[in-house]
Each structure stands twice: as structure tokens, then as C-alpha cells.
Amino acid sequence: MKPVTKNDRLSVYVEDLTHDGAGVAKVDGYPLFIKDALPGETVTVHVLKTLKSYGFAKLISIEEKSADRIDAPCPVFEICGGCQLQHLSYEGQLKYKEKVVRDAMARLGKLPDVPVHPVKGMDNPWRYRNKSQIPFGQEDGRVVAGFYQPRSHRIADTDICLIQTPEADILMASLKRNLQDMGIEPYEEKTHRGMLRHVVLRKGRVTGELMVVLVTKKQKFPQAERAVEAIRAALPDVTSIMQNVNGDKTNVIFGNETINLWGKDIIEDRIGDVRFEISARSFYQVNPEQTEVLYGQALDYAGLTGTETVIDAYCGIGTISLFLAQRAKFVMGVEIVPQAIEDAKRNAYLNGFTNTLFEAGPAEEVIPRWYKDGKQADVLVVDPPRKGCDEALLQTMLEQQPERIVYVSCNPATLARDLRILEDGGYRTQEVQPVDMFPQTTHVECVAWLTRS
Numbered sequence: 001m002k003p004v005t006k007n008d009r010l011s012v013y014v015e016d017l018t019h020d021g022a023g024v025a026k027v028d029g030y031p032l033f034i035k036d037a038l039p040g041e042t043v044t045v046h047v048l049k050t051l052k053s054y055g056f057a058k059l060i061s062i063e064e065k066s067a068d069r070i071d072a073p074c075p076v077f078e079i080c081g082g083c084q085l086q087h088l089s090y091e092g093q094l095k096y097k098e099k100v101v102r103d104a105m106a107r108l109g110k111l112p113d114v115p116v117h118p119v120k121g122m123d124n125p126w127r128y129r130n131k132s133q134i135p136f137g138q139e140d141g142r143v144v145a146g147f148y149q150p151r152s153h154r155i156a157d158t159d160i161c162l163i164q165t166p167e168a169d170i171l172m173a174s175l176k177r178n179l180q181d182m183g184i185e186p187y188e189e190k191t192h193r194g195m196l197r198h199v200v201l202r203k204g205r206v207t208g209e210l211m212v213v214l215v216t217k218k219q220k221f222p223q224a225e226r227a228v229e230a231i232r233a234a235l236p237d238v239t240s241i242m243q244n245v246n247g248d249k250t251n252v253i254f255g256n257e258t259i260n261l262w263g264k265d266i267i268e269d270r271i272g273d274v275r276f277e278i279s280a281r282s283f284y285q286v287n288p289e290q291t292e293v294l295y296g297q298a299l300d301y302a303g304l305t306g307t308e309t310v311i312d313a314y315c316g317i318g319t320i321s322l323f324l325a326q327r328a329k330f331v332m333g334v335e336i337v338p339q340a341i342e343d344a345k346r347n348a349y350l351n352g353f354t355n356t357l358f359e360a361g362p363a364e365e366v367i368p369r370w371y372k373d374g375k376q377a378d379v380l381v382v383d384p385p386r387k388g389c390d391e392a393l394l395q396t397m398l399e400q401q402p403e404r405i406v407y408v409s410c411n412p413a414t415l416a417r418d419l420r421i422l423e424d425g426g427y428r429t430q431e432v433q434p435v436d437m438f439p440q441t442t443h444v445e446c447v448a449w450l451t452r453s
């Protein structure tokens with residue numbers, strides 16, 4: 001028997017916070033997940049749904065507040081799916097993220113004793129995103145733009161977003177105001193009607209360069225010239241305006257075709273001493289200030305003296321590779337997206353690196369071939385997507401036994417799983433350093449350092 005039923009109203013004590021930021025209260029051992037409730041709080045909740053071993057409840061009122069609770073500064077925090085933790089002080093967020101990483105290590109990695117350092121946070125944890133992807137839509141004949149609501153494709157309409165650049169606010173508000181006058185219909189996902197799907201803004205943190213990408217349903221875009229004028233009026237410093245065409249019924253943002261409407265095809269940025277040219281669709285870390293911290297940590301753990309050969313798996317446009325190439329004898333990067341490899345090669349050339357090699361393909365296929373061809377590595381760096389490393393790649397690591405492995409991860413759960421496999425194969429996890437790349441959200445990035453035992 002479940003101790004609560006749907007529509008019950010009761011008072012509960014919140015004891016924990018899940019990895020996706022919901023409060024957890026237990027009623028006779030039965031966990032209830034409560035959005036926006038914080039550990040240490042006594043709250044009244046309304047039970048929304050009960051499943052066999054857990055349920056969901058809505059926060060109605062707070063009787064006893066957590067000392068870490070603050071007023072979320074964003075006006076749409078309650079309905080927007082972008083941030084989950086604005087109601088928690090920044091110090092509280094960092095402590096929470098450290099605990100998420102520790103729990104993953106202990107529970108999923110069976111590594112309760114691995115040293116997990118306090119999370120490296122930001123001095124100012126706002127306005128940090130250098131890339132904004134703003135969905136446009138319509139509601140009751142009105143243009144709306146902002147970010148999606150949690151687990152939905154309804155847009156939480158807003159004119160400001162406190163984790164994005166001020167330029168994103170200016171652009172969003174200005175386009176929203178002028179779209180109808182320009183005769184541009186925002187896209188409607190339900191009916192696949194309309195033209196403008198997303199507006200993507202990218203800013204070079206160091207260079208200040210700005211790229212705007214208008215993602216349209218069709219290539220034929222007669223209002224392009226007026227749109228360019230409006231964007232240049234709103235953002236006089238803009239350096240690149242592109243159109244990307246996505247005619248598919250999909251929630252993927254970009255389509256295959258990208259057209260220059262005005263200015264340069266790329267924007268440039270710098271991380272540390274390395275310059276990067278970034279094209280409209282390439283992956284580039286969204287928090288450049290913390291990226292420097294993250295890559296600095298990876299470089300530190302790589303322990304380079306200038307004589308090492310390094311493999312950078314999942315290398316994207318070669319950001320980590322080039323950071324490492326400053327101190328290594330030779331760096332080999334592999335990445336599955338050919339366009340990103342083109343960017344990586346161009347960026348190596350642009351910075352005058354002659355000690356790098358990049359190849360497009362799946363890391364789990366390319367790296368074994370490198371080894372077969374006699375290309376040995378002293379250090380292996382991996383930075384896989386959320387699902388973690390491919391099993392075949394982990395096997396290759398265990399067979400080849402590089403001296404050090406540096407594992408950069410955006411998902412503590414898959415990191416812990418993969419560390420367990422590497423530990424069983426003879427590696428020791430020396431330490432884990434979490435870095436806060438995404439303040440106000442539940443995401444946490446980690447760098448783990450492993451040595452052969």
C-alpha cells in the first residue's frame with residue numbers, strides 16, 4: 001500500500017535534492033519528489049501522481065524555510081525549463097553539485113573514497129552563456145520567444161534571460177517587436193506553419209564578435225534584407241548574420257544548409273592563448289570563462305612536460321587538443337562530425353601548431369586503428385557526450401594502458417560507470433575536480449584524473 005494517494009494534501013520534511021533539482025521527502029519511506037522544495041524545509045504539498053515506488057507532489061507553501069533559499073531573480077523562473085536552481089543560493093548550488101558528484105562516485109562507481117574536490121564556481125554566476133538558442137513561436141496571434149517550459153515545447157515568453165548575454169535580450173525583444181511589421185511569421189511547431197524557428201546568437205567573449213543565425217523553415221526568405229537591417233539596428237556591433245534552413249518536422253535546431261546574409265561566415269574567440277574560428281553549427285563550450293578553468297584542470301592532470309604524445313578523443317573543433325598542444329610533443333584528435341574536424345584543422349593552422357593531427361570518425365574505431373599503426377599515446381584525454389565513452393573505446397584503453405587518462409565529463413552518472421570499468425581494468429582514479437559550467441542549472445562538469453596502477 002502506498003502511504004499517499006493522488007490529491008492528498010500533507011505537510012512533509014524535505015531531506016534531499018535529486019540530481020535534477022527536485023526536493024525529496026519521504027512518507028513512511030515512500031519518496032515524494034517536489035519541484036522547487038529544498039532540503040531542510042518543511043512544506044505543504046499537493047500529491048499529483050503516485051507510482052509503485054515513488055510519487056510526485058506540487059509545492060503549495062513553505063512552513064520552515066531553508067537558510068539557503070533565496071528569491072529567484074528571474075521573472076519566469078517558475079515556468080521556464082532553462083534554470084532549475086535559482087531559488088538556491090550560489091554557495092548552496094556548489095555544495096549541492098559536489099554532493100551529486102560524490103553520490104554518483106559512491107553509488108554508481110562504487111568509489112566512495114575517491115577524492116572529490118569542492119566545485120570550482122564563478123565569481124559572477126549570471127550572464128555567462130555566450131550562445132543563446134531562442135525559439136520563436138506564436139500564441140493567440142502574438143509573437144512569443146524565450147525558452148521552452150520544462151519537458152515541453154511550449155515557450156515561456158520572456159524579454160530577459162539572466163544567464164544569457166545582454167545582447168541576447170536586446171535581440172530577442174527587438175525581433176519580437178518588429179517581426180510582424182517585417183512580415184515574418186514565427187514558426188508554429190504543431191502545424192508546421194510559419195517561417196522563423198530559432199534565433200541563435202553567439203558572442204566571442206574575448207573578441208566581442210557577434211554572430212546571429214536565423215533558422216528558417218524555407219530557403220526562400222524574401223524578408224532577409226529587412227531582417228538584416230533590423231538586427232544591425234538592434235546590435236550595431238554584430239559581425240556576422242547567417243541564415244540556416246531547417247524544413248524538417250523536428251526539434252533539432254539546425255538544418256543542413258547555412259547561407260551568409262551579411263558579414264563574416266565565422267566568429268573568432270580565444271581561450272587562454274589559443275584562437276578559435278567557430279562556424280555557425282560547430283560545437284563550442286557555452287561558458288568560455290569556466291571553459292578556461294576546465295581545460296586548465298585537464299592540462300594540469302595531463303602532466304605534460306613536452307615529450308608526451310596525447311590522444312584527445314571526442315575533440316570537437318579541437319579546443320582541448322590545441323590547449324594540450326601548447327605543452328605536448330604531439331596531439332591526435334578524433335571527432336565524429338567532419339565539419340568540426342575541418343574547424344579543428346583550420347584552428348591548428350591559424351595558431352601555428354604543427355604538432356597535431358585530426359581525423360574524423362568514431363573514436364572507438366579510429367583510436368584502435370591508430371594503435372595498430374603504431375601510434376602510441378602516453379596520455380589519453382576523453383570528453384564524450386552525456387552517454388559516456390563507447391565500451392569498445394574503454395576496452396582499447398585497457399588494452400593499450402596509457403600512463404594517464406584524463407576524463408572530462410558532463411554527466412557524473414556515466415563518468416562513475418566508466419571509472420568503475422577502468423578501475424576494474426587496473427587504473428586508479430586519483431581525484432575528481434567538478435567545475436560549474438552551468439550556474440543556476442543542475443548540470444555539473446567534472447575532470448577525473450586516472451593513473452595506471
Ligand code: SAH
Pocket residue numbers: 283284285313314315316317318319320334335336337340361362363364383384385390
Ligand atoms: N572536447 C570538445 C567537444 C566535447 S563535446 C570541447 O570541449 O569543445 C563531445 C563531442 O563528441 C561532440 O563534438 C560530438 O560530436 C563528439 N562525438 C560524439 N560521439 C562520438 C564518437 N563516437 N566518436 C567521436 N566523437 C564523438
